[in-house]
Amino acid sequence: MADRARGLHVWHVPVILWLTVVWLLLWGEVTPINLIGGLLVSAIIVMVFPFPRVSVDGTVRPWASVVLITRFLADLSVASFGVAWLAIRPKAPPPSAVLRIDLVSRSELRQTLTGELISLVPGSLLIELDSEGQRMWLHVLDAGTPERIETARRKARMQEHRLLKAIGTKAEINESERRLLEEHA
Numbered sequence: 001m002a003d004r005a006r007g008l009h010v011w012h013v014p015v016i017l018w019l020t021v022v023w024l025l026l027w028g029e030v031t032p033i034n035l036i037g038g039l040l041v042s043a044i045i046v047m048v049f050p051f052p053r054v055s056v057d058g059t060v061r062p063w064a065s066v067v068l069i070t071r072f073l074a075d076l077s078v079a080s081f082g083v084a085w086l087a088i089r090p091k092a093p094p095p096s097a098v099l100r101i102d103l104v105s106r107s108e109l110r111q112t113l114t115g116e117l118i119s120l121v122p123g124s125l126l127i128e129l130d131s132e133g134q135r136m137w138l139h140v141l142d143a144g145t146p147e148r149i150e151t152a153r154r155k156a157r158m159q160e161h162r163l164l165k166a167i168g169t170k171a172e173i174n175e176s177e178r179r180l181l182e183e184h185a
Contacts, residue, residue, distance in 0.1 A: 015046055071162060098137055111136070122141075
């Protein structure tokens with residue numbers, strides 16, 4: 001688990017500014033009192049409830065980011081129609097399953113982003129994320145056959161792989177590619 005730093009530090013400035021903006025939006029007007037009050041409340045929040053430092057190692061790769069976003073939007077569209085069909089079709093609902101997915105990344109940020117991208121696609125939902133154990137549990141809606149279960153597992157692994165290619169480290173990308181090759185062998 002990341003260390004929690006007490007007190008105010010330079011890396012808290014963006015958080016304090018963002019919280020101050022939210023404070024001003026809640027009050028509905030920008031006045032000197034609201035601005036000073038927002039800064040004070042934000043600083044107190046940051047000091048009383050310290051956030052862990054998030055490692056931001058890795059490299060942002062523009063083309064891989066475009067691929068990630070494009071594929072996510074395509075998955076979102078296709079899955080929306082698939083879940084809609086499951087809801088209105090005349091048959092009984094298909095069986096669901098809970099799957100354990102082993103993750104490559106040790107970064108809590110990348111693990112969380114992977115879980116969010118998977119959960120935002122209809123038909124799958126993140127139940128639990130064990131960042132220290134590098135695994136997550138997903139509830140999958142349509143798991144009537146072993147092939148569908150394996151497809152859901154592969155889609156989750158591919159989502160993490162695309163995310164790692166977009167913002168991960170070279171070591172994570174290499175490990176992800178190695179695991180994907182092993183799974184398909």
